[in-house]
Amino acid sequence: MADDGTLRLGKRAFGPGEFAVMAIVNRTPDSFFDGGATFATQAALTAIDQAVADGADLVDIGGVKAGYGEPVDEAEELRRTVDFVATVRDRHPELLISVDTYRSGVARRVGAAGANLINDTWSGHDPELAGAAAEVGAGLVCSHVGGLKPRTDPHRMAYDDVVADVIRTTTALARKAIAAGVRPDGIVIDPTHDFGKNTLHSLEVTRRVDELAATGWPVLVAMSNKDFLGETLDLPSGRRGPATLAAVSVAAWLGARVFRVHDVAGVRQALDLIAVLRQTATPAYTRRSLV
Structure with a gap:
């Protein structure tokens, strides 16, 4: 990691206490949350334009649904991501681009097309992935899935201490x-809520994010509309927005620094307030009772 704790991606630098919002744009027809709303190229570009307008620092582009679904081979994943990444890079030259992939072949191609970060949500399943990220100068997300293979759901996962296992693995x-x-200053660790975890595990990870932050590595949390929130509050995926904001706020207060979310505007506002409360930012203005 950087000696001063700074995360550097592309031309951007995020120091300790600074939050980065990562917008989710899935180039998949079967996304668990939106059912494929951004699968079409123009819909995805429109979503990215809106995310940028709402304050996103990064956009995370995925070409394969995380869970069960139709098989997606590498050729199809490349078709869904590479040209699209190049288009986004031309359209938003300053935007940081992340690609959610567990395949080294995809990482090389999207990195060459302009991706700044490889979001490996499957915990190094492809042993060549880190080397591929290095070859293209991209950062890397190091995740925890409890030993699961890609696109499989957890079943009766057990840990002596899930947080200790997350820290050890990541x-x-x-x-x-x-x-x-x-590059050490381009590495992020992700406890990977719901992946390789039941709801109780994900809740435990959330309340102990400070222990992950204490490792010194920048912590990414991807909790947006996840099943652990739905099970905790008995809510379908379309009604988990307030719960997501609550979980994000707790994680931010405990030291998480990168937030992968669907609601960029809402999360940006929450994080901006938390930054002021933590005294790493100042209010926009303070006229009340002063003028």
């Missing part, structure tokens, strides 16, 4: 990434 992957040539 920091080991971070060290391997550095050995493979990834």
